[in-house]
Amino acid sequence: MDYSIFAVAIFLIAVLVFGGVFLIRPRRPGVTDEKPSAEVTDATTAEAGTAVAEPEEREEPAGAPATATAEAPPVEAPAAPELETPPPSAGRLVRLRARLARSQSTFGQGLLSLLSADKLDDDAWDEIEDTLITADVGVTAASQIVDNLRTKVKVQGGRTPEEVRGMLREELIAQIDPRLDRAVRTDPHGDRPAVLMIVGVNGTGKTTTTGKLGRVLVGDGRSVVLGAADTFRAAAADQLETWGSRVGAPVVRKDEGADPASVAFDAVARGMDEGADTVIIDTAGRLHTKTGLMDELGKVKRVVEKKSQVDEVLLVLDATTGQNGLRQARVFAEAVNITGIVLTKLDGTAKGGIIIQVQRELGVPVKLVGLGEGPDDLAPFDAEAFVDAILGED
Template sequence: MDILILAVVLIALVAVGAVSGLVVSSRKKKQLPPPAPPSTPTITAPPAEPQVGEDAATTAEEQRRTIEEVGLPEAEAAAPEAPEAPVAEAEAPAAPAIEVPEPTAGRLVRLRARLARSQNSLGKGLLTLLSREHLDEDTWEEIEETLLVADVGVVPTQELVDRLRERVRVLGTRTPAELRTLLKEELVALVGADLDRSVKTESGADTPGVVMVVGVNGVGKTTTTGKLARVLVADGRSVVLGAADTFRAAAADQLQTWGERVGARTVRGPEGGDPASIAFDAVKEGIAEGADVVLIDTAGRLHTKTGLMDELGKVKRVVEKHGPLDEVLLVLDATTGQNGLTQARVFAEVVDITGIVLTKLDGTAKGGIVVAVQRELGVPVKLIGLGEGPDDLAPFEPHAFVDALIGD
């Protein structure tokens, strides 16, 4: 029995050993093989260099040089460090060259031919009528008509005809030379040779002379202001411009361009700004700079617009806070004739007109407006415009004007 039990135990141990061997064997078969070591990449040397090792190519023999024959390489200059690129700035426009205006003395004489081309019909017409053999009533009526067509005005025309009739009757003047002299004397007297036609630019105080330029739309007021600046600069005055015409977009730019051409600074404000404020600032800047004259360009106003005319009065009052207003120049278009007188009356009611500027006088044969407007306002014509050129604004000279009317 014991032997039987011992045998069973031995058989069990053998069976367990056999099973263990099979398990171990199975596990060994399933174990993955260790990873192969990474392959070393093959480095191919440049063909120009010899290979290292037993198979290296033999270095080619070269002719030996002495040390004197070997030139040393020149040291390369170190490249300078590139400076930092500056921040690009917008280039300022080049300042326009300062022009030298034409002298005003005798300017009207130099422009006489231009004036005579348009006005000569008046003088020649009068001389032709006066040279008739018989100066009857019909002839004198024709003389009156000629003067009225030239916009001399009814009252001045009647005065001139009466004086001419009297002098011709008393003196018996008949030759062309005598008639020309007689007509010239009467026309000069009618125009007014004794009137003060200088533009007042000296206030007599510590403030600069202040000149305000007024007028309706389309008479060339801003251009006249710019040309007047040239007249003053030509006479040795320093000028500051005030662009108080804020209702017309290009007015301030136009005036500034005129000023830059003669070295005059322009004080301006925003479009649609308060004209009185800009006029005030212009005078203030003129005082600070010690300028001789401040020219203020106002907006062109229709004389029928009461509100705008009242605003013009406001500009005048504000400017006068700095000191007296020395000149108020009314710009009139000579081609408008008698309609210009209506404009003149309304402006004279709002501001005290001290002088008249007649523009486009070379474009009309109605030179008699000079006489009519002076009679209407009781103030002299101080400047006349005779063209589009920058120096075509001339101080009014009665004798030169009449000479151009009558011709040679």
């Protein structure tokens, strides 16, 4: 037997057994000895990059510009300010009567006290006359009132408080003249609006009166256009725009220094275009000593009349200025046809007698009175309500 062949066979079997153990040993999951190919590596990297680059969903900050994937919500325009609803003109003076009574108590109560004295001799009547003159009634009117009262006292005899009050009330109403037409003409003429010009010197409250009058008319259901023809003061136009914006009344204005007549003309034209009922034109505060400025006021009126008639020229007077205010009124009356008086600041003075004097001097009625600084403190003037207020009538 050949043992060498047998030994070789055993050796070969041993090599095969041990080699097979290493070749078929188990591998850990996910582990490979092979290197990934370049294609697999590039694809995996690309997928990973895409995943990283993909942005997360998030809310855009408010006000950010819209992107291609999401539209920004539309921006709403700011709401227009709510317009005020002024009270109507009817009953305004009655509502403000308590304020008027406080301001005029010195005038009315002083007269009642003097007339109720036990003895009415010449000295007493002189004192009554002085009280009337001090209240700006005027010398002529004061003398006439005293003469009429003396006659009534002699005829009637008795002088109870009720009788004295009745006599004085009757005389004051007669002097104020309730027969005068105090209506402010604001009715349009077909397709043309009524045109009102507001005139007066600086400081009397012209622009404020223009704004308040616009409120009165809006409260009465009228449509109004305001003309800022005081081009010497930009603040005047700004102030008028504030008044107009509260009640929805448009304001026509131009740059400071522009021709006032052109502003007035354009205001009337706009009123006609918009079908407005009334156009109110605020003019510059004319110094009554300046002839050139007074001539310019006449020019404004003439230019406006090429477009439409001027229905009212209202002169604004400060009730506290007394005789100086009366001199102003005379100069304005010479420059332009005044149709009515607006007496402002009547709440701050005991000199309500200026109403009697200015009407006698100019022959035109007081149509409106200002009784405070509030937006609705402008009221149509009523002779009986005025006298009742200063005499403390209920």
